[in-house]
Amino acid sequence: MYSLYNQKEAEDYIKRYKNLPEELALRIYTSHLIGRDTSLVLHGGGNTSVKIMMKNIFGEEREVLFIKGSGCDLANIGPQGFPGLELEGLYKLSGLDNLDDETMVNQLRRHMIKADAPLPSVETLVHAFLSHRYIDHTHADSILVLTNQEDGKERIQQALKGKIAILPFIMPGFLLAKAVKEVYQKNPHIEAIVLLNHGIFTFGDSARQSYERMIYYVNCAREYIKERIGKRSVISCPSKIERLPFHFSARVIQILRGALTYKDEKGKLRRFIFKVDDSEEMVKVSLSNQVRMLSTTGVLTPDHIIRTKNYPLLLPSFSLDAGDDTLKEIIIEAVKKYTQEYDVYFARNASKKGYSLQKLDPYPRVFIIPGLGVLACGYTSKAAEIALDIAKHTVKAKIEAEGIGKYKSLEEEILFDMEYWILEQRKLGKGKLLPLQGQIVFISGGAGAMALGIAKCVIEAGAVVVLGDIDRQGLEKMKRKLIEKYGEGCVDTIEMDVTDIRSVEDGYARITNRWGGIDVVVGNAGIAVVGRIEELSCQDFQKVVKVNLEGIFNTIKASIPVFKRQGIGGNIIVNSSKNVFAPSPAFGAYSCSKAGAHQISKIAAMELAELGVRVNLINADAVFSEEDVPSKLWQAVGEQRMKARGLSLAQMKEYYRQRNLLKKEVTAEDVGRAVVFFASEQTPTTGATLPIDGGIPHAFPR
Known part of the structure; x- marks a missing residue:
């Protein structure tokens, strides 16, 4: 490990945050250097601070402590992640003999200069009771390797040697802050304080000095460990590593x-x-x-x-x-x-x-x-x-x-x-539980417009979504769009061919080995060709049936062992079609394949109820796109469907909107909301068909 401090980068931070005090800009910079090294801190761990002289609204000079807010991550923290607190009032607390945690938090809130800023770190008083301008605190792995020993104190002394003090573990809060203040007053020459089984504080007059002291002392610990391990392998395992299949x-x-x-x-x-x-x-x-x-x-x-x-x-x-x-x-x-x-x-x-x-x-x-x-x-x-x-x-x-x-x-x-x-x-029970929190949703036909609308809705409902398709480029585009909107932690893709049962089984195994299992299967893959029976080739007919009917069969069949092993129920939601109840001429392959998928889904509802698995259907109509992602089905058949009605492609959307009772355009997110309704099990329903078509009388389920 070595210092990553770079003067040009530091100057760039000062320019980037030109409306902030220079000291705070540099605080942000070195916080990022610390936060991006996972051997120092992980996921919101550690904290950093800086003390700055500022004027209040009365023009009076006062010292303000800017410290990492609770729940903020040093790797990407910005100015809003550093609540400011008036230091004078905080320092007065050091004269108290005791202060319970809830009173301490109330005092922190009272001294914040912005009421809407995040709550300061629970270790704020440690930073307040020390006089140094910059303070850094990490849970460095190498420090913990040494402190978490039967003779941890002695090992830290041997490894770090220099100007350090060592404290036993003390719960974060007022008593820790008092102990840190006391040990520093007795040892004003020190540059760092190690807390056994907790971590290390370093401090300095500049952001660079405090940061580089952190790097120096962590390196001392690292070198001590390396010297004692030498070339020995610290892990002993069989020479032949046998993975589980x-x-x-x-x-x-x-x-x-x-x-x-x-x-x-x-x-x-x-x-x-x-x-x-x-x-x-x-x-x-x-x-x-x-x-x-x-x-x-x-x-x-x-x-x-x-x-x-x-x-x-x-x-x-x-x-x-x-x-x-x-x-x-x-x-x-x-x-x-x-x-x-x-x-x-x-x-x-x-x-x-x-x-x-x-x-x-x-x-x-x-x-x-x-x-x-x-x-x-x-x-x-x-x-x-x-x-x-x-x-x-x-x-x-x-x-x-x-x-x-x-x-x-x-x-x-x-x-x-x-x-x-x-x-x-105090935090328990205060968070809102989203309707699909903890659930993993698989959507076939994942590279299309319908899947995008469904994915957005289930992610917003708290689920992880996995999109499956044979179109690798389309999947990558969908993944980028969803990550841009929702972040990486809730989106995944897998290449899968629903017409191949082995491909589907492999896909479900991949989902499990990444995310844990599957709770909701959305059968959404579908294709269409236009042609009257007399003109329709057997090859085209079989191709549509293979995707729309056999694909749904495979998608359902492969999920059953997963649901059985989990033993916690689940949901299968099939994106059917209004054509099941209202078929159209020259659209026979699509209509009958969807009708077959509809029927196999109803049978699945009867067979899988004993597992607690619900199977429901959505009959959507005329979903042409979602954002800039067009419906592949309508791209393939839209022009021919309009031509059969004596209309142009440009008239398609309006034609379908005007033909439904509500005169509404149907969107992919409308379908997504229906998926969330079924998947969240708001009613004891299975085997149901929900039309999402604006109201088409001859397509009413009956």
Whole structure:
């Protein structure tokens, strides 16, 4: 690791933020340098600050502390992520003997210079009680490898040597700030303070000085570790690495996801999104001799417990001959044992408190599966991603720690205090649960306009969406559009041919190995040709039937084993057509293939109800485009359909709008909202057909 500080970049930041004080612009710059190095901080961890003299509305000079806001990420933080607080009032708090957390937070709010700014970091008082202009705080992996030892203090002293002080772990807040102030007053020459099992603070008169002190001391720790490990391999595993086969892994993950799903106090099914690291490195970890240690030792630093629980769940090695029933028995028993141990842990520690606590769910967030790798789950894809990143750093740090000594995490009681911190408890139940949160939605025909409208609606409802199609370029275009609007964490694509059952099965396995399983299948792939029966070639007829009927059959059939393994119900929603009830001349291949798909879907509704899987249909009509994505079907047949009616292509939209009772244009997002309605199970409905056509009397379901 070396300093990435670049004078030209620093000057560019000053120019970019020319309306800000130069000190704050440089604070943003070095915060980015820290935040983009995952060996220093992860996903909103750490904090940075700067103190600046400014005038208030009365023209009076006062010192303002700008500090990272709670929940902000140093990797991409901007000016709005640094709430300002009047320092004088904060510093007065250092004269108190005690200050509870809720009163402290109230004091932070009282001294903010902008009421709508984010809440300052819970470690604000540490920054306020130290006099330095710039302060940086990280949870550097190398520092934690040394502090999380039975002789952590001695190792830190040996490694960092220079002008540092060392404190035991103290919960973030007022008492930590008091301890930091006291140790600095006794040692005014120091450049850094190490908090055992927590991290490191560095400080300086300039942004560069504080940042480069951070790099220097973390490097000292890094070099100490390297010297003691030398050329030894710190991980021991079999010489031959045997991965679990791809489809077997998918079966295991689907069963695991089902075992974790539960009903909350309101009766709402809570599902988890997964993230999987099956890289060679993590597969080696899963097969290593250290795997037992990894699963029985606690988190690197207490704030991780909120994201990952204290321990991962280590699943046993599986026989490749095991059937689904055997796998279910093993996995469900492992999850049950984990949750029972969590319940005991909660009861043991909650009984020591003088106030009631709201118990969190007892389910693991991190998993080690021999031959598969390391997995993590969360209620959202972002939560799963954060848990997985923390898990991977934790695994590597623990193995290094064992390579130089004996890894030791904090006592259970301290970790419980962090997991059930009163400030975290106050947040429970305040977030709004989106209707499809935790669900994974697959949409076939994913490169078309209809899929775009559906995808937008299900993402906004909280789901992860996976688009499948044979059109690779079209999928990439859709993915770019959706990522631009919603970010990367909720969009994926897979190449899939719905006319090939093996392709569909492989696609579902790929979705599982990336996201955990499937909750909603939207059968949307479809094509059309125009031609009267006399003129229609058998080849064209069979091609349309193969996509529109056989494709829906394959899409449904391949999903059944997935739904069975998960055991948590699900939804299949077939994009049918108004032509099922109102066929058109010269459109026979399309109309009868859609009618067949409609019928097989109704049969699926009857057959799959015992699994809790609902099958419903949407009869949409005349959806021509979504944004700048045209309907491929209408591109192919629109001109011929209009010609048969004696109209031009330019008259198509208006013709279809005028022919429905409501005189409304039907959009892909109209269809998307119907998908959300069915998928969110607002009514006990299966086997239903919902027209999305503006009202066409001869297409009324009957």
